[in-house]
Amino acid sequence: xxxxxxxxxxxxxxxxxxxxxxxxxxxxxxxxxxxxxxxxxxxxxxxxxxxxxxxxxxxxxxxxxxxxxxxxxxxxxxxxxxxxxxxxxxxxxxxxxxxxxxxxxxxxxx
Amino acid sequence: xxxxxxxxxxxxxxxxxxxxxxxxxxxxxxxxxxxxxxxxxxxxxxxxxxxxxxxxxxxxxxxxxxxxxxxxxxxxxxxxxxxxxxxxxxxxxxxxxxxxxxxxxxxxxxxxxxxx
Numbered sequence: 001x002x003x004x005x006x007x008x009x010x011x012x013x014x015x016x017x018x019x020x021x022x023x024x025x026x027x028x029x030x031x032x033x034x035x036x037x038x039x040x041x042x043x044x045x046x047x048x049x050x051x052x053x054x055x056x057x058x059x060x061x062x063x064x065x066x067x068x069x070x071x072x073x074x075x076x077x078x079x080x081x082x083x084x085x086x087x088x089x090x091x092x093x094x095x096x097x098x099x100x101x102x103x104x105x106x107x108x109x110x
Numbered sequence: 111x112x113x114x115x116x117x118x119x120x121x122x123x124x125x126x127x128x129x130x131x132x133x134x135x136x137x138x139x140x141x142x143x144x145x146x147x148x149x150x151x152x153x154x155x156x157x158x159x160x161x162x163x164x165x166x167x168x169x170x171x172x173x174x175x176x177x178x179x180x181x182x183x184x185x186x187x188x189x190x191x192x193x194x195x196x197x198x199x200x201x202x203x204x205x206x207x208x209x210x211x212x213x214x215x216x217x218x219x220x221x222x223x224x225x226x
Contacts, residue, residue, distance in 0.1 A: 006152075033214065042114075042201050042217030043153070088152055090215075097143060097166060098215055100153040 003027075004091055004101035012107040016078055021104045023089035024071045029099075030092050032065055032072045037086040079108045114218035115184075116202050122224045129189040129196070131221040135204030141165075142185040143215060144177055147199045156200075159185060192225045199223075 004025045031050045035043035047056050049065035056063045062075040086105050090098040115134040123129050135142050145153040155169040159179040179185040199222045203215035
């Protein structure tokens with residue numbers, strides 16, 4: 001079973017600060033995705049990274065896929081209260097199931 | 111375009127009863143996945159189905175749990191003789207057919223099962 005470990009598990013920071021969340025595995029994935037989940041709702045896809053070393057930006061969010069396609073990071077600049085939520089990374093095994101990470105629960109304090 | 115539809119959103123059952131959770135995938139999607147989420151945890155894969163076929167059920171408990179995706183109608187996750195440990199949020203996701211599939215999943219809002 002492929003495992004994805006996310007760190008930190010919980011993060012609480014002040015509005016305006018920067019933060020980085022990590023997603024690590026010993027396995028290689030064909031692609032890696034980041035989702036955000038809010039209470040009472042399903043996960044919503046933020047980004048998919050496919051190529052080793054790939055960097056994608058989504059407004060204040062920067063996603064990077066490790067060169068060996070085993071790990072990824074999510075960096076948020078100038079965090080806002082609307083960024084609060086559960087961030088989940090997920091590794092794709094070909095065209096089939098996703099293996100989800102353990103999650104990082106982010107709280108942005110106004 | 112309607113998204114993935116799950117019902118019921120909330121379900122309460124007593125120990126020993128049966129729970130049936132339904133999922134209608136997005137239009138044009140032929141793959142359905144079921145995941146379970148416990149409070150403050152990530153999502154655990156349960157089963158992956160295509161129409162009339164179970165492709166991967168490696169995450170399904172060996173007993174009491176079953177899933178189907180018939181030719182017509184929604185996918186159903188069935189839990190027989192529920193126990194308190196079955197209390198969780200069950201999420202369904204769908205994706206397009208292979209060939210148009212980049213591995214991205216589209217999730218429903220989940221069905222929250224509470225076993226008393």
